[in-house]
Amino acid sequence: MTEWHTVPAKFTTEEKKILDALRDVYGLSHNQSLRKGLEIFARFLILAEYYATADSKTLQKIGRVGKKYIKMMNNDTKKILEKTPTEQQEAEYEKFSSGVTKILTQFDNIFIQNRKKGRKKLPKKKGRPSTRL
Numbered sequence: 206m207t208e209w210h211t212v213p214a215k216f217t218t219e220e221k222k223i224l225d226a227l228r229d230v231y232g233l234s235h236n237q238s239l240r241k242g243l244e245i246f247a248r249f250l251i252l253a254e255y256y257a258t259a260d261s262k263t264l265q266k267i268g269r270v271g272k273k274y275i276k277m278m279n280n281d282t283k284k285i286l287e288k289t290p291t292e293q294q295e296a297e298y299e300k301f302s303s304g305v306t307k308i309l310t311q312f313d314n315i316f317i318q319n320r321k322k323g324r325k326k327l328p329k330k331k332g333r334p335s336t337r338l
Contacts, residue, residue: 214239
């Protein structure tokens with residue numbers, strides 16, 4: 206049987222907004238979104254470390270093949286763009302850019318850019334300073 210551990214956590218307002226957006230958009234609870242996020246992050250981190258530290262000839266071959274296919278894909282994309290009319294290209298670009306803009310504005314609403322770093326300044330106490338030592 207699975208043993209569960211409770212980990213208390215505090216979140217900033219930006220992080221809370223992200224959790225709320227995940228809950229609203231994808232129907233995930235806060236615990237589910239945190240669990241999935243940690244799982245994905247751990248998997249990417251492990252893969253990146255393994256790829257960076259592995260001295261495997263197989264990984265080197267995979268990297269070369271990947272670069273080769275990216276070059277082929279870029280060439281195919283250029284050929285396709287040469288054949289399509291400019292009106293269709295512009296319409297597709299508008300559709301793509303409006304979709305990207307919509308997604309990025311949601312992230313702009315979630316992430317606050319003007320956050321000040323450091324501890325908040327405490328208000329000065331009123332009255333006479335104490336002389337106790």
